[in-house]
Amino acid sequence: MGQTINGRIGGEFEIDPKYLAGKPQPGGHTPTFGCPNEVWLDTGRSALKLALEHISSAGTSGKAWVPAYVCPSVTHAFKSKGFSVRYYAVEPDLGLRSLPASFATSDKRDVFLFIHYFGRPNKDAVRLLSTLSKKPWIIEDAAQAPFLKSAWVSSDFIFNSLRKAFPQPDGALLGSPHPFAHKLAEPLDPFISKRVLGKTLRHSSEDEEKYLRLFEESERELEKENPPRMISPVSKRLMTQENFSTAAETRKFNYRVLAHALTGMTRVSTLWSDVPDDFVPLGLPVVVARDGRDALRSYLRERRIYCPVHWHLDSEVIEETNSAHELSRRILTLPIDQRYGGSDMARVADEIRKFSP
Numbered sequence: 001m002g003q004t005i006n007g008r009i010g011g012e013f014e015i016d017p018k019y020l021a022g023k024p025q026p027g028g029h030t031p032t033f034g035c036p037n038e039v040w041l042d043t044g045r046s047a048l049k050l051a052l053e054h055i056s057s058a059g060t061s062g063k064a065w066v067p068a069y070v071c072p073s074v075t076h077a078f079k080s081k082g083f084s085v086r087y088y089a090v091e092p093d094l095g096l097r098s099l100p101a102s103f104a105t106s107d108k109r110d111v112f113l114f115i116h117y118f119g120r121p122n123k124d125a126v127r128l129l130s131t132l133s134k135k136p137w138i139i140e141d142a143a144q145a146p147f148l149k150s151a152w153v154s155s156d157f158i159f160n161s162l163r164k165a166f167p168q169p170d171g172a173l174l175g176s177p178h179p180f181a182h183k184l185a186e187p188l189d190p191f192i193s194k195r196v197l198g199k200t201l202r203h204s205s206e207d208e209e210k211y212l213r214l215f216e217e218s219e220r221e222l223e224k225e226n227p228p229r230m231i232s233p234v235s236k237r238l239m240t241q242e243n244f245s246t247a248a249e250t251r252k253f254n255y256r257v258l259a260h261a262l263t264g265m266t267r268v269s270t271l272w273s274d275v276p277d278d279f280v281p282l283g284l285p286v287v288v289a290r291d292g293r294d295a296l297r298s299y300l301r302e303r304r305i306y307c308p309v310h311w312h313l314d315s316e317v318i319e320e321t322n323s324a325h326e327l328s329r330r331i332l333t334l335p336i337d338q339r340y341g342g343s344d345m346a347r348v349a350d351e352i353r354k355f356s357p
């Protein structure tokens with residue numbers, strides 16, 4: 001759907017206005033997890049809150065286990081639903097070697113959330129949880145894995161968030177084997193309208209200050225205390241115009257090209273050396289040595305290559321786990337998405353090499 005605009009690589013997905021009234025594309029489809037109960041909401045945090053509402057009414061201890069390496073919006077969603085959050089440690093490569101202590105698994109079960117980081121299926125979590133005879137409530141967080149096609153058989157809930165991987169301003173699918181109530185609030189107008197305006201401006205204008213302001217303002221709307229909301233009509237329409245399988249193939253191709261081009265660099269290394277077949281990447285996470293992350297990020301931004309940091313952790317997590325803190329200070333996500341091709345990846349690698357061979 002998209003392509004490189006004005007030499008920019010990365011950053012918020014643009015919306016080409018012609019797609020706002022476009023017809024569904026051949027090969028386009030609506031994703032599903034194959035769960036018996038599924039509903040579309042606006043954001044990942046809305047989906048999580050709705051899952052927590054069900055869990056609260058069905059019986060829980062009120063204690064939630066969340067990985068120390070986590071998007072702050074996840075922790076906030078738990079807290080807003082009255083859960084007390086405990087962090088479990090993850091390895092420096094985001095793997096999981098063991099489960100934290102033991103869980104309450106009686107009528108009042110704990111909640112355990114695991115994340116498919118950067119689109120990579122979290123096989124460690126699945127393997128370790130499989131060994132439990134009595135399970136806590138299990139929530140599978142696929143917000144970074146929008147191409148994941150099915151839920152793990154023992155998950156109670158799974159959700160994604162499509163706005164990170166496609167032009168649509170919102171859209172998150174929640175799936176579960178349990179029938180759950182889903183009375184949803186209307187879409188959040190100030191968020192959707194500002195986001196769509198910013199995305200169409202980014203498509204056609206170089207007024208960076210203006211569209212960045214719109215993105216920030218719209219994000220602040222999401223950070224307010226919101227009830228679970230339904231997906232917006234504009235996202236429903238945009239979603240039918242995506243070809244998910246082409247996007248997935250392009251991402252995998254770009255990831256491999258860029259990861260290969262980074263081999264042997266001294267200060268920048270990929271977080272993972274292998275690329276499993278079932279891994280459709282959100283981006284290419286790299287670790288930057290010797291406190292160079294922020295400098296590299298600024299250097300690339302000046303050359304119109306935009307890289308997010310997933311994530312700046314909340315201070316309370318930082319106090320609890322050192323390895324998550326260390327990773328959060330050194331990680332950078334390089335863009336490999338479907339807007340780009342091999343020559344763009346070569347440009348990203350060249351610029352990184354110029355910064356630090």
Ligand SMILES: Cc1ncc(COP(=O)(O)O)c(C=O)c1O
Nearest residue numbers: 043044045071073115141143161
């Ligand atoms: C792992 C993870 N879970 C949940 C969320 C929340 O998704 P949303 O921003 O759509 O609410 C995010 C957002 O970045 C995330 O990265």
